[in-house]
Amino acid sequence: MTQPDPVIEWLLDSDPAIRWQVMRDLIEAPEPEWMAERAKVETEGWGAKLLSFQDDDGQWAGGAFLPADFDPHEWREHGQPWTATTFSLSQLREFGLDPSSERARRTVASLGASARWEEGGQPYWEGEVEECINGRTVADGAYFGIDVSRIVERLTGERLDDGGWNCERVRGSLRSSFASTINVLEGLLEFERSTGGTPRSREARSTGEKFLLERKLFRRLGTGEPADERFLRFLHPNRWRYDILRALDYFRSSAMLTGADPDPRLGEAIGHLRSRRSNDGRWLLDWTLPGRVWFHVDEGQGQPSRWITLRAMRVLRWWDSQASIRH
Template identity: 30%
Template sequence: MDERTAAAVSWLLEADDPAVRHLARRELVGTDSVTDLTGPTAGPWVSALLAGQQEDGGFGGDPYRKWTGAHWRLVSLAELGVPADDRRVAAAAEHVLAWIANGLRYPPRVVEGLPRSHASVHGNALGACARLGLAGDERAARLAEAIISWQWPDGGWNCDNQADGHRSSFHESLRTAWGLQEYAAATGHEGAQDAADRAVELFLEHRVFRRGGSGEPINARWLSTPYPSYWHYDVLAALLVIARGGKTNDPRASDALDLLEDKRRPDGRWNAQAQWWRASDSRTTPEVVDWGAAGRPNLMVTLNALRVLVAAGRVSLED
């Protein structure tokens, strides 16, 4: 392990929030303990995400309310590695799965033979519920099958009724691919894995962030490193999904990996370069967690960047 990586790992292991320490121990150091397994729910981040939970497992109002609805809280809980057997977490997962499965009664509009679905909503819910113990629920199976049936020929998904069918939405496809990956990992569902792999191939066809013709960045915002990404596409979030698909060694991922390495600070950490959320007292897009302001070293961005670079063989954790 080089000096910069050792410093970054130490920083994560000393984080104030036990969820970060738990993830760093499990994924970067390779150790678990009883304290690690129970600690994540005791920290300030998870406590904030579970604050105000109601009897039905939700948090009042629209589950998709940005970013304080039950849907977004559950995705964050899943990404923080909370234990599925925590009764509060289980209740939140049940609430979200019931809500998203109920919505399957209303299939997406089909325009020129292509479903125009908000698949990232369904994919995020599927991924979180699969991580949190509900992959074997028949509602999760129906959800996965619906998502697969909405996939476009190029491997992605799109909600735009005006899209001509030439290209699906990278935003809509990223979290959908993640949800299918998580469901496939939990159940062995080959159709879900195949659909996720097709989406990963779509990203790689564009070298993660480049236009097919000119090679220029498709969108400058995709080059930033926010956390959380929510439903937005960006290079780091895409590389995480590519890594989970076992494709970080594909040559077409090299440009994005180079970009991620270039963003690394001299001290081995990464900044959050953008943020989609605002403080909890904001009137628009408030968050219940302070994930760290843009322009500062960020715990989750650093953790995710290390995950990706380790998977790609560009960072070693060996002493």
């Protein structure tokens, strides 16, 4: 008999939001088993806790992007607050709340009826104006069964000449950013997974991927230097921020949807990911964003992170399994 993997055991000794993904992605449990575990997200642990903070109108903290009691001093002194609807809904998607559940259907219907973006009063599922926000709105909407095709069409027309996106475009930016691009790519991928996508959305996803791949996921195209040292440090929850693990997990999901082979330009980022594995087989949380949250889902900076470890292990499992097929 094979010895149990202590890292897998550690991951399974956790919340349903972690356990069901370990069962599906790392130990290949039968689908009925991981689906049963996934169903617990609604009623147990982090998912149930986050749902308990929901307002009667379906929102969180009384606002779409900002809490109703938001004061600009809070952002300057303590960091951006993360308790409002858009970040709570994205976290439920990360947890894996079943989109077919009654609670999920009621939530997205309520948001469509009552939530409005602070920027211009637009109905929630019509999207905001910023590409980063709209990318995540597309991901959440597509995941939870909302027709977000109008936001997708808008995003495909907002690409910059280098193939990606930048939420500073309206203020004159002509170059794409890593963060804006990954937010949009994740949205387009979720849209493609749920609907098949459109020719324009698939083509836009291809150019956005090329933007990241040409830069090896973290380098400047001109100098080859790291565009931001923080891209190489692992963050959770990402919110709108970028790191190479987020990008690698995206490319894994994309390849699993389309059947594409892993792109060799991911190799340097994969090597860095391997190098950051601790001797005990786990990965640490390097940093986390400041600001108000409902609750924490990691043990703290510098501590082993189940979320980082889960994502890293499934990326490497995918990469190594495809490498063995190729060779």
